[in-house]
Amino acid sequence: MSVSRILVVDDNPTNLKLVSDLLAFEGHEILHAMDAEEAQVVLTQTLPDLILLDIALPGMDGLTLARQLKADGRTRHIHIVALTAFAMKGDKQKALDAGCDGYISKPIDTRAFPGEVADMLTRVRDRNPGDAP
């Protein structure tokens, strides 16, 4: 499996570490941010292949960040996967409406999650063949 660069945005340090380490075990290069503002700073320097974005963030929420990234020509192509904690009625649709390309319900299943992320990355490559590393 090929290595990708993934930005994980989550305000909960345990969750952030869990997701980041899990994907690092798979060999991916991981960037992290604890909130949307930090994610914006990271994105000024590096563009990842995939963003795993927690929706409930302090300050700017994940949906707002997703809308901004999809409105910006520089970041529009980056695949965004919402990590929706609540899976309440309407939450998933809200994520898609904000421009997210997919969603994964939290809590993540550490045994299924790497496969789900790999599927997302395959879709990214199918969509942007030139970007494949």
Added chain:
Amino acid sequence: MLNLRGPTSKVTEVMIDPSQRSRDQFRALLEAAPDAMVIVDQSGQIVLINSQTENLFGFSRAELLGNKIEFLIPKRFHAMHPGHRDGYFGDPHVRPMGAGLQLYGQRKDGSEFPVEISLSPLQTDGGLLVTSAIRDITARKQSERDLQEKNTALERANEAKDSFLASMSHELRTPLNGIIGFAEFLADGKPGTINPKQREYLEDILNSGRHLLHLINDILDIVKIQAGKLELNPETFRLEAVIQEVRAGVRPIAQNKHIHVSLQVAAGLGTVTLDEQRFKQVLFNLLSNALKFTDDAGEVGIRADLEGSGRFRLSVRDSGIGIKAEDIKRLFKEFEQLETGTDRRFGGTGLGLALTRKIVEMQGGTIDVESEVSKGSTFTVILPLVYRELQP
């Protein structure tokens, strides 16, 4: 026919009274009524009252007789009232006054009070009169208001409870995911190999963590259902394959207790369209209950049959401890694990069956149980083959 205008009335002179006795009887009848009774003529003039009227309005009989009925009505209604009265005399029949309106009376001291009035026509020698029975409903209005306030308070408390439980479940799940997730890393040997005893303890941590997660999820589901926020995602799937998948999920528990779980699916039953996850949850709950309450080397059986009119029947039978008849109706209620004798050793929150019932009913199904103590129980779920959301 009666002549009601007795000798005390100002207009008596015009009437000849043929029957003093029947008039006295009528007055006695009026006095016996619990309500204030006021009889008026077509011009709205008060012809006769009972003493309850005096008590209620604070006027003496002499002050009222011969006066207009508007005397007893707050000023703001004076303009409309004669019109309503004419309307009534045009179509006189027994009916409540001002249906759907709030009516008020006015006492001598000017204070107002809510009333309920019923009207009935009264044919007399002197022409058509109207009897109004007037009841002070201050106390009833007050208790209606109290009841409404209590109801609102109860609804608010209930919403607060739901939102507390929802956020609580969420807050509990977050650290639990850390516990389960990192224990999985170790058990899977991601950071390096572990020895068999370490693996065993990690599996113990994982089992306890997953059990706790399951209970928290059940609470969250119940709360979501109560708040009308549970989403159903119907998908078409092969029924037998999914039943087998769930049966495989409980195999470790069944093998531990040496219980054989048989499966029989009717030949005509192919695919169904339901929320697959929720269907699995229902079957899993029924199966794990059956296994929990069945002794070693007992039997558990799953059957699926066509039910007709687009439905199918799924039943889970066990040879377990059974349920007493008087306990069956409590079985599907939240937090009502039956606490008879040794049952507590089986653990659980008492949410499983309540949740199962709700999920089944949300998809237009029913759940039922037949049971005999120490023989076993059979839980039967009837579900549509194709679930369609009811609202647009």
